[in-house]
Amino acid sequence: MTMIAENLHQVRTRIAAAAxxxxxxxxxxxxxxxxxxxxxxxxxxxxxxxLTAFGENYVQEGVAKIEALADLRDRxxxxxxxxxxxxxxxxxxxxxxxxxxxxxxxIAQRLSxxxxxxxxxLQVCLQVNVDGGANKSGVGVDEAPDLxxxxxxxxxxxxxxxxxxxxxxxDFDAQRELFLRATAVFERIRADGIALDxxxxxxxxxxxxxxxxxxxxxxxxxxxxGGRPPKEPVAARA
Ligand SMILES: *Cc1c(COP(=O)(O)O)cnc(C)c1O
Numbered sequence: 151m152t153m154i155a156e157n158l159h160q161v162r163t164r165i166a167a168a169a170x171x172x173x174x175x176x177x178x179x180x181x182x183x184x185x186x187x188x189x190x191x192x193x194x195x196x197x198x199x200x201l202t203a204f205g206e207n208y209v210q211e212g213v214a215k216i217e218a219l220a221d222l223r224d225r226x227x228x229x230x231x232x233x234x235x236x237x238x239x240x241x242x243x244x245x246x247x248x249x250x251x252x253x254x255x256x257i258a259q260r261l262s263x264x265x266x267x268x269x270x271x272l273q274v275c276l277q278v279n280v281d282g283g284a285n286k287s288g289v290g291v292d293e294a295p296d297l298x299x300x301x302x303x304x305x306x307x308x309x310x311x312x313x314x315x316x317x318x319x320x321d322f323d324a325q326r327e328l329f330l331r332a333t334a335v336f337e338r339i340r341a342d343g344i345a346l347d348x349x350x351x352x353x354x355x356x357x358x359x360x361x362x363x364x365x366x367x368x369x370x371x372x373x374x375x376g377g378r379p380p381k382e383p384v385a386a387r388a
Pocket of ligand 1 (some may be wrong): 232355
């Protein structure tokens with residue numbers, strides 16, 4: 151087995167075990183492979199091992215890989231999971247399938263306006279700041295329902311759910327409690343009549359706690375691809 155195939159097997163085993171101990175069906179959690187800093191051949195190898203959904207943080211780097219893997223475009227789903235600046239919305243609207251980091255109406259409006267007519271609606275999640283970190287991206291828990299209503303009304307977006315990146319907590323229960331704050335926002339928006347189906351939360355280090363809290367999509371990088379070089383993005387290495 152290749153390294154990516156072995157890692158994938160381990161990650162799937164972890165997700166299945168976490169779902170089982172939460173009494174959730176095994177298929178309830180999708181795996182998004184976070185390929186940031188890894189090059190296009192690494193993504194191709196991951197595809198060959200069975201992965202089809204990839205997450206990128208840096209727009210330029212992601213677009214370079216989408217182009218390098220154009221032959222697989224119909225079979226891959228590309229997710230933009232990093233913070234998004236207004237000047238990058240057009241290329242994201244044109245190239246990606248999903249955006250997880252919506253935290254302002256202005257960004258959502260631009261994405262909706264810029265989504266090409268020939269493509270399906272852009273699938274989006276609102277990023278919610280569940281632990282109140284002042285410098286963090288994400289809409290506040292109390293503001294999320296109003297933002298959800300406004301985003302759900304935009305014609306070229308499909309609002310799918312909530313994304314959260316809580317800080318690391320001291321233990322499993324504390325970590326699950328932080329994820330449960332996102333789950334509560336998700337349920338509150340659903341109670342308003344907006345049909346969300348995606349709770350994007352959990353990464354390599356905390357996916358078990360996220361699955362215990364109801365995650366439907368874990369975003370996993372390191373546990374699949376190995377360690378990343380510290381800090382700086384490797385821009386457009388593809
Ligand atoms: C890098 C990143 C991940 C994956 O993190 P790992 O710890 O490598 O699994 C998930 N989500 C976002 C938003 C990220 O930036």
